[in-house]
Amino acid sequence: MAGASRNATHPPVNVIVSGHVDSGKSTLTGHLLHLLGVVSTEEINRMKAESTGSKMGSFCYAWVSDSSATEREHGVTTDISVNRFVTDHRLVTIIDSPGHRDFIPNMIAGANQAQSALMILDASIGNFEAGFMRGGQTREHLQLMASLGVKSIILVVNKMDKVDWCRDRFNFIRKSILKYVQGVGFTSGVVVPCSGFQGDNLMTRVDPATVPGSDWYKGPTLIEAIDRLPPLQPDIRQPVRLVVRDTLEASSRGILRIQAQILGGFISTGDQLLFLPAIETGTVTGM
Incomplete structure (x- = not known):
């Protein structure tokens, strides 16, 4: 996998990153961009120092996307952020979007530019339920993206480190979300467990030797799943x-x-x- 290159000849794919507020969208996106080399180690170290000084140390990767003073002060994404990188087979434009209900118009603006999505789900006990089952933003975001023409989706079960990589917890979330996703019109979807903050299963498969309890997962890493997304192919038979x-x-x-x-x-x-x-x-x- 390589970093960003506007001259890449790979077919393009536009991907929106969505999810309920505090699901870890921006942290996961920022860490992935760092591992891909889009964001340098020097930049990450600077953000770590600045975020720690602001008592927001856990938000250092999120600051890659959340660049405004307001976003950094409150720890909430308010606008879309666009970055590009190259995988083995795709030129990816990744669009980090707000999760808070007050910024739905900005999320719609991001979804309008995409045909694929990463839906970030918080595996923490109670947090997935809050986002998906109790009037949270997960269902609304899925409905909006499907209605705007986003067809392919990767369901990212994030913060698996918070539940000790519990297989039963992953399977519960997977079963709960897949039926709904298929019902609102997505044509394909894969479910990937990971830890956006720790970096587990983003670029390299989670290692049971260093992450106890993860030996059950044999599927793709997040970057492998992104690399398999269908490329952008505008169809004149579709609605405008x-x-x-x-x-x-x-x-x-x-x-x-x-x-x-x-x-x-x-x-x-x-x-x-x-x-x-x-x-x-x-x-x-x-x-």
């Missing part, structure tokens, strides 16, 4: 789906110029478009 990248100018005639990426379907002059989450409509006057 595009992501607005920028607004360029507005004329005196009320015409707004935008820069956008079409992820599915096709657009012709005269078509009417619906823009979310603003719920605004507009007619295509030219391209």
